Amino acid sequence: MSFLARNCSNSSMPQYETIAVSVHSPFVYNVELNRPDRLNALNKTMWREIGEAFQTLSDDKECRVIVLSASGKAFTAGLDLTDASLLAQSGDEDEDIARRCQRMYKIIKSYQGSFTALEKCSKPVLCAVHGPCVGAGVDMASAADIRLCSSDAWFQIKEVDIGLAADVGTLQRLPKAIGSLSLVNELAYTARKFLAAEAKECGFVNTVYPDKESLLKAAFEMATSIASKSPVAVQMTKRSIVFSRDHTVDESLEHIATWNQALLQSEDLMMSAMAAATKSPPPTFSKL
Numbered sequence: 001m002s003f004l005a006r007n008c009s010n011s012s013m014p015q016y017e018t019i020a021v022s023v024h025s026p027f028v029y030n031v032e033l034n035r036p037d038r039l040n041a042l043n044k045t046m047w048r049e050i051g052e053a054f055q056t057l058s059d060d061k062e063c064r065v066i067v068l069s070a071s072g073k074a075f076t077a078g079l080d081l082t083d084a085s086l087l088a089q090s091g092d093e094d095e096d097i098a099r100r101c102q103r104m105y106k107i108i109k110s111y112q113g114s115f116t117a118l119e120k121c122s123k124p125v126l127c128a129v130h131g132p133c134v135g136a137g138v139d140m141a142s143a144a145d146i147r148l149c150s151s152d153a154w155f156q157i158k159e160v161d162i163g164l165a166a167d168v169g170t171l172q173r174l175p176k177a178i179g180s181l182s183l184v185n186e187l188a189y190t191a192r193k194f195l196a197a198e199a200k201e202c203g204f205v206n207t208v209y210p211d212k213e214s215l216l217k218a219a220f221e222m223a224t225s226i227a228s229k230s231p232v233a234v235q236m237t238k239r240s241i242v243f244s245r246d247h248t249v250d251e252s253l254e255h256i257a258t259w260n261q262a263l264l265q266s267e268d269l270m271m272s273a274m275a276a277a278t279k280s281p282p283p284t285f286s287k288l
């Protein structure tokens, strides 16, 4: 890694086979897809480990923000097609269709859960995409809170090319992320690639950086800024943004009022108000 990262091998963080989780700096974590020789294609192990990692970090008081990036030349080539063919063959042809369907349903729900774990994670997730981001990669990026990319990034809702309807989040989240259902429809029906510039133009990514190095530098700078804020405030902000996306304005105002009747009494607000009143530097916030 080109940045000042410390691996978690000595911490209580679980060790993973297909992803690498490391601490970049205090409160800033990095989850890196780590099957570079397979272009970070998602096999069964990676699906499981992504879900587990984000669930674990959601409850980790040392973590306030997560940068999701990838090793090697691609962000991800999507579903591991060798695993997918295994999946299709794994059923006994003589087995009853209801039982085969139930097994497949459980796999789909479990894969959905792996990406929903990014959204359910109480900490903001910044997704830093370089190179190809194909199929399941778009589903995964769509579940992140903030997307950045390098100029060599490209995206593809590839599923129709392999006989699938995208089923792990793109069709549900992308329309809300970019605001044009017409464009989502075009991209999903044609499976055409869209490049970094178009991803920026349609609002899928915030900023395009010249290369992977500058992308990661910017992503960790943004993450460091977020980590310096009150974790009470940041985590409630994420909760409210995600809730508001899927509810009416009235419901969402009620939701934040209910939460903030407690959170407005937190020490973070008192300390911040005191610092502002006395023109002191921003306070250091306790772990949450």
Ligand SMILES: CC/C=C\C=C\CC(=O)SCCNC(=O)CCNC(=O)[C@H](O)C(C)(C)COP(=O)(O)OP(=O)(O)OC[C@H]1O[C@@H](n2cnc3c(N)ncnc32)[C@H](O)[C@@H]1OP(=O)(O)O
Binding pocket: 037, 038, 039, 041, 074, 076, 077, 078, 079, 080, 081, 082, 107, 108, 111, 132, 134, 135, 136, 137, 158, 159, 162, 164, 167, 168
């Ligand atoms: C329940 C279902 C849930 C989710 C469903 C998701 C659906 C999807 O994700 S659809 C998308 C599936 N992915 C693809 O169709 C992409 C296939 N790959 C490519 O098109 C290309 O690899 C590339 C991304 C355009 C990059 O091309 P290139 O730079 O020329 O690299 P390659 O030489 O092709 O690949 C290097 C190496 O990686 C292997 N590999 C690439 N993609 C996959 C993959 N998806 N699954 C497994 N392995 C993959 C490729 O075979 C090469 O291996 P070698 O052993 O070196 O030959």
